[in-house]
Amino acid sequence: MSKSNLTRRGLLKTSAIAGAGVALPTIFTSSANAFTNEPTGSTVTLGFNVPQTGPYADEGADELRAYELAVEHLNGGGDGGMMNTFSSKALKGNGILGKKVEYVTGDTQTKSDAARASAKSMIEKDGAIMITGGSSSGVAVAVQALCQEAGVIFMAGLTHSNDTTGKDKRANGFRHFFNSYMSGAALAPVLANAYGTDRKAYHLTADYNWGYTTEEAIRASTEAMGWETVAAVKTPLTQTDFSSYIAPVLQSGADTLVLNHYGGNMVNSLTNAVQFGLRDKQVNGKDFQIVVPLYSRLMARGAGENVKGIFGSTNWHWSLTDEGSKTFVKSFGEKYGFPPSQAAHTCYVQTLLYADAVERAGSFQPCAVVEALEGFEFDGLGNGPTLYRAEDHQCFKDVLVVKGKENPTSEFDLLEIVEVTPVDQVTYAPDHPQFAGGALGSCNNGA
Amino acid sequence: MDAIILQVLNGLDKGSAYALIALGLTLIFGTLGVVNFAHGALFMIGAFCAVTLNRILSLSHEVVDETRTDFLGNPLKVDVPYVYDWFGEAAGQTIIDWSVPLSLLFAIPVMILIGVAMERGLIKHFYKRPHADQILVTFGLAIVLQEIIKYYYGANPIPTPAPQAFTGSFDFGAMVGMEANQIIYPYWRLVYFAFAAIVIGAVFAFLQFTTFGMVVRAGMADRETVGLLGINIDRRFTIMFGIAAAVAGLAGVMYTPINSPNYHMGMDFLVLSFVVVVVGGMGSLPGAVLAGFLLGILESFASMKEVIDLIPGINQIIIYLVAIIILLTRPRGLMGRKGVMED
């Protein structure tokens, strides 16, 4: 008997072919497989690992919608969506490499343990060849490491921490979403423009990895513009009422509040800050301002009126007018009746990028896919010309600076695009100190 | 000095939420002897009473606005609430604006009903069972309740603002003659504090000064004897359960403008409110209120920058740390009685 790691589906197919006419019981081993879960039948299985329970369940549901749409398009259904505007024309709408795309879903619960368990079950039980999805950096980093070990490709969903393609990067993992550094680099000039270069900022930071990298990034870029950081206070993840953190802000002499919070934390801290009337105040002769570095439209809804006029950054927004975005919004909107979120967009794009890389590589083998994705330049997927950088597997593309809209026309129309920051401005060297440590290692085919 | 006054104010406000939930928990425990893990869920349901009423009031019909387009380029459909049609736009807006205070009226009967149904339908069968079973069955109920809410309302928080008149803040410092902008405080939090004080006062007055309350107190002290006197103590206890549910629900309604409600807000509060109840002493109403305010204020102090700089991470653990210290120095919490829940 020979060794095998985490395989099943591929083996099944081999046994189905070879097993015909052979006396039973027959013992097969996976030596026939070149890599983990090699698809040998007429279908290929992708694993969509999104939060279905817990506070990010709605975001996960939107990601799942995007995945279903992407699978439909890959298999030649629907209107083809962004496959029509994608600069690479390798995809033909006949599945991937002629194999029909099937998928399995799992629940990350936004916990790294649970996310790994469901990813493992998709790899071990369902024979998934690629895992994608997720709505937090903790989960992305944990699942990425698992996929590296198991020898499958991981296409990250929504993950914004620098670490995902910084100190925790892995050769089998790829991130399309932008990161904390890019948020800072894109936001700082806009903020300097709108609020001046002489500002005193007070940071409230979620007390975990993503919060740390975001605070670091925003501080670095705003301080470079001439802002001064008066204080930075860490808030517990489980905090729901931020009053005791927000009340002392005015006493500190700060005139700008930066909320390095995401999800429920962001909704609550922003709501509390507006309740305390910070935005009606004048400090140092200037209007007091609030900044939210990472916006999520889904979560912004939870804060209601309070987001109006507040700056932040986002990976993508449905009101973009390039062909790719318009096509995507149309096919998503016609199928589900409302516009897609940025999480949905990044998940859809990641699925297409993976499928395209497989087509171009001519193989599902992870190392071949990695090679096809590394240094890949493309356009037409909603963010303008984009590069998948080989050194850290991070996408480099334009970043959107947005502002809460004053007169929304619907519950989806909450943000307006202030500026599309060109990609050059948010590009950094692979060995930038904010991304120090860690190494990609080499790609793993498993098996 | 300003910073300390400020954090006392914040603490009172946080404390009033803790105290209200802990009060309800203690009422149930004191009367029925049941540890109700579904109490956080009742708080959450109260908050969703406000959301529901807001939704009902904003029930709308669509009017096509040809001048504007939606995200797909079709003519925009604008939702016009029926209340606009019935009362005119201005009055309609005011009604929707005041939906949270209006929800109080809506929530009282709903919560009492839910409370009584819970007691008669489920809790009743658990009086003779061990406390562990009570904790578990109510915990299961809490999961079921919050999953039902999630199914209908989604997982994201739903904004439920306070009436326009109560948004914004006032300058407490300037009012008492200090420098401007040093101590600001939102109006709604003041309302919440006042509301909590009234509810707590009302519950105490009810127990202290009414015949019903007297019987209930007697029942709490010695259920059997009161029963032997020919008083139907069970029915009164059922009503008390309804009242406790209403207290939790009202706390939830009033909390919605402070933090947008979501389906897991009850669980977020549950553990903390249990700590509060135990620190106060199981079964002691004044203890629960006292511990609620105490922990609220300490939590606020621990979140000051100066304190965090001194002891990193103290804001993460302060409540638990205080709970441990109090339980080690006062075995039955601040005002607990001997022999309650010690086996």
Place this chain on the structure above:
Amino acid sequence: MFGLDKKDTSLLIIVAILTMLAPFILNPFPADSAMAQFNAGYPDLMQRFVIFGIFAIGFNILFGLTGYLSFGHAAFLGVGSYAAVWMFKLLSMNVIPAIILAVITSGLFALLIGFISLRRSGIYFSILTLAFAQMSFALAYSVLTPITGGETGLQLALDDPRILGASQTPEGNIPVPGLFGMEMRETTQIAVGAWEFTFNVGYYFCAVIMLLSFYLAIRIFRSPFGMMLRAIKSNQQRLNYTGLNARPYTLAAFVISGMYAGLAGGLMASMDPLAGAERMFWTASGEVVLMTILGGVGTLIGPVLGAGMIKYMENIISKINSDILHGWFAFMPDGLEDFVVAIVYPFIGKGWHLTLGIIFMLVVIFLPGGLVEGGQRIAKAFKRRKSDDASGKTSTEPAE
């Protein structure tokens, strides 16, 4: 056998057979059939079954015997996994030292927390353990990030300074945990007709350890020490009046059950070298309480059954999506299909919490003794029917 009486020996043998044959038992459906969705015989889930089984067995030693309800037991599991991962990072990828350190560390941690918490009893004890566990979680997630990895969890890296063994494999990957050269993830597949069975080294390693801990638990239950613990549960005051100090016994039980949790944590890290702070959150502590009660408090086999049931729901039911449902009910007419799917859908997939809550309530309401009591009742009903049948026969026989 093994110093056990006949009943316990047969129980141990049954458990041994069940765990050894688990790859067959858990994969009852052909791999390509629609029912394959319900197969649970893949390495990760099988490992979880036995690991959480160990966790619950340990918890039951404390709760089932002494009646002390710890609401912070997950902290020991978390500490155990952190210790194990650190061992992988610093010493070697062999699982033995990692597991030993995990057990020792959690034992010491349990000694500390137990020493303080056991000064109180009843709900005050529960709240003390809860407070300690919540503090551990909050600190591990935030300020202790350099030690615990915080949000992303503690992971292996390519540049770990491993004293015994290499930092990287020749291919430039992170080495995987193993037992003297045998990798934990090594898996062999056997296809028998349409069925397919997976045999995984890690699973059998965990299963053997689970059997050992199960055996140890039986010995503890039947020992004079176990009797003493039961005496504490039934009436501590009376025990005190006899001049015995109960504290050392409860503390020993607490530490033993903490070490069981640490063992489970160490095994978890050995199967999958990552330790996340969520493992210590109060809901994780609540989960082991649920497992124990669901299976049957104070019974030997109950906690293992409860652990299996909850993990099965978490991993299998949560993966059923609306697509699969439509596939199942495709044979129905369209309208009916949609209707049935709409009825079932809230309870599966993302609604698995709801199902868990309902099952849990039903068990607590109707089966206070958990699944074990359910099994006993069924067995009794069968016995009664048999004897009824027997007596019925005799009575209807003609007198002549």
